[in-house]
Amino acid sequence: MIKYTLITFIFLFGISCADKTKKSSKDTATPQTVENSISDVDQNSTEVQEKILLGVQSREALEEAPYKEWFDENYNDYKVDKETLEAIKPLLEGVNIKIFMGTWCSDSQHQVPVFFNIMDKAGYSYDDFTLITMSRDKTTPANLEKGLNIINVPTIIFYKDGKEMNRIVEYPIHTLEEDMLQILQGKDYKNPYAE
Template identity: 50%
Template sequence: MKQVLTALFMLCIFCVSAQEFNKEITTENGLKFLVGQINLEGLQSQPYGKWFQTRYNNYTVDETMASLFKEKLAEYNIKLFLGTWCGDSKRESPRFIKILEAADFPMEQLEIIALDYRKGLYKTSPTGEEKGLNIIKVPTIIFFKDGKEVNRIVESPLETLEEDMAQIVFKKDYVPNYAY
């Protein structure tokens, strides 16, 4: 009986602390968007899957570049801040995910956070993952190593996503758009 109670207690703690993924907001005028932590299933669900899958399928990864930084990239944790309502996020996010997959990036090291669009909540998430990270444009892709930010790609790459990622992981001089 003690083991059953312990198991139930642990299950309750897990359920309470579990992050809700793919939370969807519908505005008064019917606009839908995701907020907070999301995953690939959320991006592939409708109505987001239509733009995500089309842009994912239409993008050709520079395999040479991806294989060049594949090993180094795996040393990083990445946070991708996006807006499912944002044109730049709709363009860059599917490409970025496809590059990560081509580079065999451990996807458990990727955190995707969708930011709000509503007045008063603009570019925030329900659980505040963006706080202290100076997110001014989306998408913002932040590369962390040993818990510290190394660099970021903001809104769009300077060259290509693959080239910018290589610059970051090989610690070359890289100053993102809208550098702070």
């Protein structure tokens, strides 16, 4: 039994948040949540229920069970670089931010709470912010990802004057606040998947 539990644990947490499969042409999930059954290796074992948020969400949705545990832990454990934060603050004026994430994705579970920690300390108002949660195949019921080339999550997109400045994809090159600063300063930033 321990062997099967360990295999299931490795399977669930070892899945990358990269797009390794083709997007399905039909999204059968509801706009808010979907429960996925992931069968254990043993056919006689019980199934693990996973509740996945889908569509536009509020931050508060991530601060509720079952997401609260990883949100609070990663938010509270991250120590923001205060010097970089001070450089970010004045550059946030007029910047719209859109995050695509998966509540099932370990990179999203880490980076999104860290993002909120940084932005809270920067005094960001969230008036121009959108949080979008996706299925495992990087889709949403309302096709909010259409035309945005979302291949990995989390994807944090920065906009100014209606145009994309740049994006952080899956994980930062340096730290989240250092990468944000490069983007907000208009420097030549390339995420790990940029060509």
